[in-house]
Amino acid sequence: MYYFLFCISAFVLIYYGKIKNGKNPFCYFVTFMVIAVGVFRGEYIGTDIMPVGGGSYYDLWRSPFSDDRIEKGFVWLTYILRNMIDSYHFYYGAIYALNMYFYYLAVKRMKLNVSVFFAILLLSSTFYPSFNTIRQQLGLSIGVYLFSLLIYNPCNGYSLKKNIILYELGIFLLFLFSHHGLFILAIVPLFLMTPIQKVLNKDIALWSLLAATVVIIQFFGQYIQMAIIALNGVVSLGDRADFYANLVENYGDNIEASRGILSTIINGSLAILISRNKRNFLFYIGFVGLLLSSLGSVNLGTVGRIFANVDFFMCLYFTSVWFDMDTSFKPCGRLQVFALKSLRLLFWGTSFYFTIVQNESISPYKTFLFE
Numbered sequence: 456m457y458y459f460l461f462c463i464s465a466f467v468l469i470y471y472g473k474i475k476n477g478k479n480p481f482c483y484f485v486t487f488m489v490i491a492v493g494v495f496r497g498e499y500i501g502t503d504i505m506p507v508g509g510g511s512y513y514d515l516w517r518s519p520f521s522d523d524r525i526e527k528g529f530v531w532l533t534y535i536l537r538n539m540i541d542s543y544h545f546y547y548g549a550i551y552a553l554n555m556y557f558y559y560l561a562v563k564r565m566k567l568n569v570s571v572f573f574a575i576l577l578l579s580s581t582f583y584p585s586f587n588t589i590r591q592q593l594g595l596s597i598g599v600y601l602f603s604l605l606i607y608n609p610c611n612g613y614s615l616k617k618n619i620i621l622y623e624l625g626i627f628l629l630f631l632f633s634h635h636g637l638f639i640l641a642i643v644p645l646f647l648m649t650p651i652q653k654v655l656n657k658d659i660a661l662w663s664l665l666a667a668t669v670v671i672i673q674f675f676g677q678y679i680q681m682a683i684i685a686l687n688g689v690v691s692l693g694d695r696a697d698f699y700a701n702l703v704e705n706y707g708d709n710i711e712a713s714r715g716i717l718s719t720i721i722n723g724s725l726a727i728l729i730s731r732n733k734r735n736f737l738f739y740i741g742f743v744g745l746l747l748s749s750l751g752s753v754n755l756g757t758v759g760r761i762f763a764n765v766d767f768f769m770c771l772y773f774t775s776v777w778f779d780m781d782t783s784f785k786p787c788g789r790l791q792v793f794a795l796k797s798l799r800l801l802f803w804g805t806s807f808y809f810t811i812v813q814n815e816s817i818s819p820y821k822t823f824l825f826e
Contacts, residue, residue, distance in 0.1 A: 456820040457812050460488060464574035465800060468777065482570040489573045493551040493585060497821035501586035504547050512589065516546050528632025529590050544823050550589050557596035564603035564610075565771070572774040578803035579770050580763070583810050586817050588760065594633030595764050598640045599771075601625040606644065607736070619644045636761040643765070646739040655739045658727065665723040668746045672716050719749040721802050726769065729795050733776050741769030773799075 463485045498513075499505050506513040515522055519534040536546050555573075562572045576582055585592045604610050605618040605625070613621070622644065629637045645651060654660050722745055730738050744765030751762040780792050812818055 456492065457807075457818065460492060460577055461804065461807055463488060464577045465804070467570055467574040468578075468796075468800065485577070486570050486573045489577050489582075490552065490555050492820070493555070494548040495822045495824055496548075496551075496586065496817075497823045498543060498547070500817045500821060501547075501589075502816040503587050504589065506543070512547065513543065516543055526590070526632050526634060528628075529593075529634075547589060550593055551585060554585055554589070554593045554596045557593075557600045561596070561600040561603040562771075562774070564600070565607050565775075567771065567774045571777055572770070575770050575773050575777070578800075578807055580806060580810060581767050581770060583814065583817065584760070584763070591634040591636055591760065591764070594629045594637045595640075595767060597633065598626060598629055598637055598764070599767065602640075602643060606647070615647070619647075637764060639761050639764050643740055643768075646736060646743075652736075652739055655742065656734055658731070661723075661727045661742065664743075664746060665720070665727070668723070668750055669716055669719055671750060672719065715749060718806070719746070722749070725795065725799050725802065729776070729780065729799065730772070733779060735772070735775065737768050737772035737775055740765060741767075741772045745769055 467482055467485050504512045511522060511525070515525060515530070515533055516537060519530050519537060522530075532550075533546070536549050539545075558572070558576070559569060562569050581592075601622055605622040606615075609615075609618050611618070623641055626637060626640045629640070646655075723742075726738070726742055726745060730742075744762060744767070747762035748766035751760075777796075780796065
């Protein structure tokens with residue numbers, strides 16, 4: 456199933472621009488498949504939704520108000536869905552559908568191509584978490600919709616300042632009622648500032664930031680983890696204390712750290728090269744998010760999930776420029792465009808293989824329809 460999804464997504468990204476106006480049933484098929492594969496997945500596809508040996512969502516569904524750690528907005532959503540149809544499959548399937556629906560609304564509002572977006576989403580690192588960290592992913596999709604509604608393409612006649620205030624209020628409510636990690640989305644309006652855009656529009660600044668991130672991961676990651684462990688005496692880390700202690704002890708031999716460094720270099724380099732002729736607001740947010748996500752994932756474990764909320768904007772950026780590259784790179788010729796797209800697809804494919812196909816928590820794919 457996953458190989459099939461990869462093939463149809465790659466097909467859309469390779470041939471979509473050759474289809475007149477992009478209006479072809481096959482292009483809509485990839486959107487349908489990305490939605491269907493999550494809605495109809497089995498209950499053991501995704502660690503946090505597993506009824507046995509998994510996360511807390513099954514227990515939450517059985518008794519919505521029993522866990523004080525879960526934000527109240529999600530608790531009430533669970534209660535409503537449970538009372539609509541008393542089915543666990545319906546519960547997590549409906550949340551996934553809502554997640555994708557808010558992405559759809561945001562992409563349409565931003566006047567981006569929906570089929571291309573879902574093809575890129577499938578190949579990106581955001582697709583797998585939607586099977587697992589369902590609370591955060593639903594909140595992220597709502598946050599992106601707020602961004603499209605109030606900042607990217609405002610739906611009202613308010614000034615930018617008023618819309619930013621409304622956006623920040625919306626993010627604050629998501630922080631309170633959906634997932635605390637969504638507070639990071641509050642930094643998005645900072646990238647509207649001209650000085651920040653001027654800095655991030657320079658190649659030297661982008662390469663310097665990328666190099667600094669790699670240096671921190673390689674040479675200072677262990678010290679960051681040691682500092683976190685030292686904080687355990689002040690703020691209890693619970694069972695995470697042993698996790699970080701193990702990371703520090705084995706940091707030099709940690710294959711995830713080495714893979715994270717390589718991933719950061721390739722992802723960052725491709726983003727800089729592809730964006731050279733067309734950088735916009737989405738790129739500025741996404742590039743910084745990419746670096747923060749890489750830094751957090753390697754050095755801070757699950758804290759990287761917080762920064763991944765901002766990294767998601769790189770999916771939107773690639774959606775906005777994927778086929779514009781054919782014209783924006785004219786001075787350099789078609790060969791450079793072909794090479795950059797091929798490298799981007801190749802690395803997406805490699806990442807797809809390791810994060811999805813080789814991930815035992817979601818592979819092999821199973822659907823409850825045939826259980």
